[in-house]
Amino acid sequence: MFTWVLGRLAERGLVTGERIGVDASTMEANAALRAIVRRDTGEGYREMLVRMAKASGIETPTAEALIRLDRARKGKQLSNAEWESPPDPDARIAKLKDGRTHLAYKPEHAVDLDTGAVVTAEMHPADRGDTATLPDTLESAAQHLAAVDLAPGAEAPAEMVADKGCHSRETLKSLDDGPWKTRIAEPRRDGFLRWHGDAAARRAVVNNRTRLLSGVARAAFKLRAEIVERGFALILDRGGMRRAWLRGRENRKRSDEAHLPA
DSSP states (O other): OHHHHHHHHHHTTOOOOSEEEEEEOOEEOSSOGGGOEETTTOOBHHHHHHHHHHHTTOSSOOHHHHHHHHHHOTTOOOOTTTEEOSSOTTOEEEEOTTSOEEEEEEEEEEEETTTOOEEEEEEEETTSOHHHHHHHHHHHHHHHHHHTTOOOOSSSOEEEEEOGGGOOHHHHHHHTTSSEEEEEOOOOOSSOOOOTTOHHHHHHHHHHHHHTTSHHHHHHHHHHHHHHHHHHIIIIIITSOSBOOSOSHHHHHHHHHHTOOO
């Protein structure tokens, strides 16, 4: 259905595939942190606190005592490698945009900056960084563009505009001389960069940095801030999908695609 809609937009000139903006956000999963269990033993979080309370000398710990114990214990961390949610195994423990820690998902969109058409809408695990999810999102975008005969290629690459969260040497090196001409914002760093003989990474970073100095890049980043982030505002905030009501990445992805703005 997504490809069919994209094809109808392309027929009317509403998809060009020349400049693609990428951005990601977070959305709360339909699962509670209090229901998580350890992956190795299946022990619940409350059961762990009760065990720790009894080990410290509290035979019949109350809810208030467990809360105080949880707040005071050292090394308090929730690792996705150790904990999972039985109701929604695809959800991951992550910090949301407002600073709260919840089980969450990470939607990532690629949008045609010239028309505002959403080229792809991916749903990633919330504990994966932007540099890890960007290749999957770009691969999906290339497939969708190929379905409407607008696939980018090494001879005619499409511009890809993203923020500094997507900037890394390996990412730029993998995309250099490929179907995507990167314009990824570079984080501010102190001192000199050391390449340790990695000439390919140096060339990719310098090429990307050079493309950021043009007026075309400034205009593209302005469009990205206006169009891509506006799509998230329509879907997640005004559309009420910042809090998910479905479980599983595939269900979340289908729901996200169904609520994309026209």
